Amino acid sequence: MSEDATDRVRGRLDAIYRTESRRVLATLIRLLGDFDLAEEALHDAFVAALEQWPRDGVPGSPRAWLVSAGRFKAIDAMRRRARFDASKTEIAERLESTPPPAPDHDMDDVEDDRLRLIFTCCHPALPPDAQVAMTLREVCGLRTEEIAHAFLTSPSAVAQRIVRAKSKIRDAGIPYQVPARAELADRLDSVLHVVYLVFNEGYSASSGTTLTRADVSAEAIRLGRLLVELLAEPEALGLLALMLLHESRRAARTSATGELILLEDQDRARWDCELIAEGVALVERALASRRIGPYSLQAAIAAVHAEAATAAATNWAQIIGLYGVLLRADPSAVVELNRAVAVAMHNGPAPGLELIDAILARGELLGYHLAHAARADLLRRLGRVPEAREAYARAITLARQEPERRFLERRLREIEGQ
Amino acid sequence: MKYLCLIYNAEQNMNSLSKADMDAMMAEYFAFTEGIRKSGHYVAGEALDQIKTATTVRVRNGKVSTTDGPFAETKEQLGGFYLIEARDLNDAIQIAAKIPSARFGSIEVRPIMDFSKVQA
Numbered sequence: 300m301s302e303d304a305t306d307r308v309r310g311r312l313d314a315i316y317r318t319e320s321r322r323v324l325a326t327l328i329r330l331l332g333d334f335d336l337a338e339e340a341l342h343d344a345f346v347a348a349l350e351q352w353p354r355d356g357v358p359g360s361p362r363a364w365l366v367s368a369g370r371f372k373a374i375d376a377m378r379r380r381a382r383f384d385a386s387k388t389e390i391a392e393r394l395e396s397t398p399p400p401a402p403d404h405d406m407d408d409v410e411d412d413r414l415r416l417i418f419t420c421c422h423p424a425l426p427p428d429a430q431v432a433m434t435l436r437e438v439c440g441l442r443t444e445e446i447a448h449a450f451l452t453s454p455s456a457v458a459q460r461i462v463r464a465k466s467k468i469r470d471a472g473i474p475y476q477v478p479a480r481a482e483l484a485d486r487l488d489s490v491l492h493v494v495y496l497v498f499n500e501g502y503s504a505s506s507g508t509t510l511t512r513a514d515v516s517a518e519a520i521r522l523g524r525l526l527v528e529l530l531a532e533p534e535a536l537g538l539l540a541l542m543l544l545h546e547s548r549r550a551a552r553t554s555a556t557g558e559l560i561l562l563e564d565q566d567r568a569r570w571d572c573e574l575i576a577e578g579v580a581l582v583e584r585a586l587a588s589r590r591i592g593p594y595s596l597q598a599a600i601a602a603v604h605a606e607a608a609t610a611a612a613t614n615w616a617q618i619i620g621l622y623g624v625l626l627r628a629d630p631s632a633v634v635e636l637n638r639a640v641a642v643a644m645h646n647g648p649a650p651g652l653e654l655i656d657a658i659l660a661r662g663e664l665l666g667y668h669l670a671h672a673a674r675a676d677l678l679r680r681l682g683r684v685p686e687a688r689e690a691y692a693r694a695i696t697l698a699r700q701e702p703e704r705r706f707l708e709r710r711l712r713e714i715e716g717q
Numbered sequence: 718m719k720y721l722c723l724i725y726n727a728e729q730n731m732n733s734l735s736k737a738d739m740d741a742m743m744a745e746y747f748a749f750t751e752g753i754r755k756s757g758h759y760v761a762g763e764a765l766d767q768i769k770t771a772t773t774v775r776v777r778n779g780k781v782s783t784t785d786g787p788f789a790e791t792k793e794q795l796g797g798f799y800l801i802e803a804r805d806l807n808d809a810i811q812i813a814a815k816i817p818s819a820r821f822g823s824i825e826v827r828p829i830m831d832f833s834k835v836q837a
Binding site: 422424471472473474476478479482 | 807809
């Protein structure tokens with residue numbers, strides 16, 4: 300086989316790794332009954348593919364091939380270890396006696412495996428930070444370093460959380476299953492929280508040179524859709540709506556050169572109408588349930604923005620009202636900051652600035668770059684240039700993403716020129 | 718898997734129950750125990766006598782020291798236990814949630830260590 304063809308197969312394999320590796324892992328965990336064993340088997344399956352596919356061609360169903368290769372590799376590995384450790388013989392025999400999956404097992408089973416994986420990773424018997432780390436690692440395939448970055452901690456701390464979570468799953472007997480109907484609503488809350496964090500990691504990657512990582516967000520949206528299919532709870536609808544409405548603006552959020560574009564300056568023709576229509580319909584379903592939670596409220600706010608033909612036509616009064624309800628349902632300084640920005644849009648920069656200063660005076664959001672960026676913008680609009688310059692400088696120091704930093708630096712240069 | 722469900726509650730609240738409330742509670746416990754016997758989850762279960770009857774024993778440097786009272790002074794005390802056989806943690810949580818004391822005390826669910834699976 301020519302070099303060229305080998306490169307082509309490698310390219311295919313890379314693409315298959317990105318789209319299929321988590322699904323293959325989810326199924327391997329079910330078949331092998333162990334996270335570490337399954338991860339090792341996943342790795343071995345891709346190594347085998349790299350050897351065999353350039354020679355034999357890409358199989359018709361790559362996923363089924365990888366699952367079956369992974370399963371055999373795991374049995375092999377157990378047999379090899381059994382020479383040194385008799386307890387492994389039993390495991391290898393159990394694995395061999397379990398029937399292998401049908402080569403063309405249908406989509407449903409695979410999606411069930413992914414749900415099993417997410418409900419297991421988000422099990423409330425695991426500590427909350429471990430739930431997030433496990434979901435990002437196992438369900439989304441993020442590297443330990445990326446998770447550490449996203450949550451402002453060290454890779455070794457994340458690795459330790461994951462190791463502890465896996466040993467609790469194994470030792471406490473946390474099952475690899477979707478919870479029974481009666482437990483589902485309770486268990487859903489922790490899952491929704493984790494899914495939203497995953498979405499945000501992809502929508503506003505916490506650091507680095509690109510602003511968004513579409514694949515991570517797409518993963519979160521896919522999980523959101525699965526949850527809605529499984530259980531049309533209002534907050535699951537609300538979360539999916541929220542993610543879709545944010546996602547609809549992805550193309551308009553950055554310029555061709557990767558520069559950040561604010562909501563008010565975005566070309567609304569570039570918003571994705573289909574995602575907006577789907578998101579708005581979901582918000583309406585969620586609100587009609589009369590059991591309205593924080594995700595549905597945030598989605599309702601995003602829908603008000605999405606339905607405004609121009610930034611000037613935005614119904615700010617309605618947005619302020621919705622933020623007020625959200626603050627009562629789920630009080631947080633970040634929501635308060637967003638409400639302050641809406642107040643500035645509706646009533647002018649001075650009352651908005653007053654609200655932001657009150658938050659900072661309480662000692663909250665002092666390390667949050669967007670609080671200083673919003674404050675800088677309002678000071679600029681009020682013509683208080685030296686204070687604006689100081690606030691931009693503070694925001695630039697705190698910003699962790701290159702495009703955000705560049706945007707703030709541009710703004711700072713603009714006022715320097717005034 | 719076997720799990721030990723440790724039942725913690727504030728003993729003083731239990732002591733202040735009226736006779737009728739105490740009888741109702743005992744009836745609930747009997748019904749619960751009967752239920753998990755029938756479902757095959759029950760392995761063992763006992764109620765403990767009051768903490769004033771507790772004695773804590775330690776051996777340090779070969780010397781036995783005996784003190785009055787439970788190991789740790791806490792708001793809720795260990796008042797009893799069930800040893801159950803459950804399919805997995807979810808199954809054990811379902812059972813633990815039905816223990817009458819779960820409504821006002823706490824149930825700690827601990828897997829029993831399986832030494833046959835501990836690797837050398």
